[in-house]
Amino acid sequence: MDQSFIPKNRILLGPGPSNVNPRVLEALKRPTIGHLDPQFIELIDDIKRLLQYTFQTDSDATITLSGPGSLGMEASLVNIIEPKDKVLIGVGGYFAGRMKQIVEKIGGIPIVVEQEWGRAIDPQKIEDALKNNSDIKITAVVHAETSTGALTDIKTISEIAHKYGSLLIADVVTSLGACEILTKEWNLDVVYSCSQKGLSAMPGLSPISFSDAALEKIKNRTTPIKSWFNDLNLLMAYWSGEKRAYHHTAPANSFYGLHEALLILKEEGLDNSWRRHKENSVLLVKRLASIGLEPLTPERERIPNLLTIKVPEGIQEEVLRKKLLNEYSIEIGAGLGTLAGKVWRIGLMGYNSNEKMIELLISSLKDALSNKIV
């Protein structure tokens, strides 16, 4: 039917998007201005500064891409990798598997370290692989594997990678803003994220940051970057320097939203946000236990803002998930890949990480489960 789309409001407690902070939604409707307007250049400089705080880096190559986190994954790989480059990837879930696919598509050679889904990537396996393959100069891991709920120790893996002369690319799509990430201190060479999880902005943007060593690798390429849209050299001509060269038309309204979201995070303080996500995760696990539900991932390897919960024996996961959506207007996530049908994914991210959401979820889940959906 030809009529305006008025979405029915949802409580978004899946793997993302999470509910957007109302201040961000208000920002979206501000009047669009041009991407070369001096006001807009001030805005992107401000976004850069706020992203440097959020990523905890002082790298000038800290920008947002004009597309979702998946674009960030592709951009990080396509800038760094040349044909025939070996890339070590720790794969313990769907999103690391996607890294492998992209590496293959752009002509790199993925060397995969496999990990059981639901567990963090074992740093020892990364070390063994690097020890046995001295020509690997690029390592890539997912910090918070959204498909399994496992949080990998990227600080330790970064130390190992650099010990063997490898750069580290870290996917922080699900962790940025919600989990401790110290990009500079941990020597992370490329980090990329999204706007709609820990940052509580609308979906559609991908903050990304490159270290000096990553920039050096790009500078020393002997083959062209196999993308124009994601070519960091072209992007930086817009995001840096005295004269800003047009690259593409920036999504102005989404930039307003991201700016507002980053401001909100800074107002709270990163430390406070990390602590809040951690505390609410502990509370959620405790409350889930009270209704007989338990996480897939061991406690010390658990993403605080995204839990995978085992579907109890005798419950049809899809029926319960649809019931929650249709009767309680609560969205939770299904399992992906090998975990499909076996887990639910429950996110408490950004704006939604609070006790009220936990109690709402638990009472709704309890109610729905008691109706014996078998």
Added chain:
Amino acid sequence: MDQSFIPKNRILLGPGPSNVNPRVLEALKRPTIGHLDPQFIELIDDIKRLLQYTFQTDSDATITLSGPGSLGMEASLVNIIEPKDKVLIGVGGYFAGRMKQIVEKIGGIPIVVEQEWGRAIDPQKIEDALKNNSDIKITAVVHAETSTGALTDIKTISEIAHKYGSLLIADVVTSLGACEILTKEWNLDVVYSCSQKGLSAMPGLSPISFSDAALEKIKNRTTPIKSWFNDLNLLMAYWSGEKRAYHHTAPANSFYGLHEALLILKEEGLDNSWRRHKENSVLLVKRLASIGLEPLTPERERIPNLLTIKVPEGIQEEVLRKKLLNEYSIEIGAGLGTLAGKVWRIGLMGYNSNEKMIELLISSLKDALSNKIV
């Protein structure tokens, strides 16, 4: 400073973005929902249907990409072109030049037909090139070359391309919604556009459509598509069929805006919109003549919704342009590439194509010019 970004409102009469219809801005702030929510699947089905109307095609492979028009250019080329494929490109401006860059980056071989900037691509030159290179199976042109104001006859060029067994990729970034485009009738194999020009939505999305012949070319590839994010096969698994497979997190709020914009265009009717842009273009040229300004491009090769105007002798183009922005809050565009410093680019697109805007622009221009900016 850490405060919300409140843009000063602008009258956007440059090459885009144009001012966004207020209904679209209102739509942007509706609550975000998940990309797998049944409501959202209905929304993307609706967007597809409205885009089919806008492009005048019945192809199921009619979707929007989750990034700006530049991403659409890259997506169209990366899906169709395999390494060593020869691609004929008519180059008479900045954006066709970008096509050439992308073809090179992804390993194709560009065969360029040069055209003077400010003129439409000569169909005869395309025919000569195809006649002399029987192994060219892909031709690419820009319909409305935003950098020069020239409108190329893609209907005729499509006939020629197909006569020689070549597909036609047409960039309709600046023309969609404002100029006649009959994708199916004219046999255009790939068309891509943007959201912020003729459609009057916020910037950031790229509608795109593929013909059956284009899909066949993709199906018969012997090498992988060198992008995961732009891989049409993966995108179509989300945009079509019974079961919608997750690809990336769609920018929900921008999709709300695009949907509203497409609805507004349908309410007006495509024919009416094309006529309105044409009539206002004629009026604008007449009114510009009254203050001594004339277009670069000959009348029959002129983009109705984007004029390039010669900077008069003795006027510093940048000084006048900045004066318009700072004192009248009107944005017009500078020249790009070889036309830098020589032209202004004036857009009357979508929501802004009306007499009131013309009179506002003319009185402001007249006023600013009379202050002898030399």
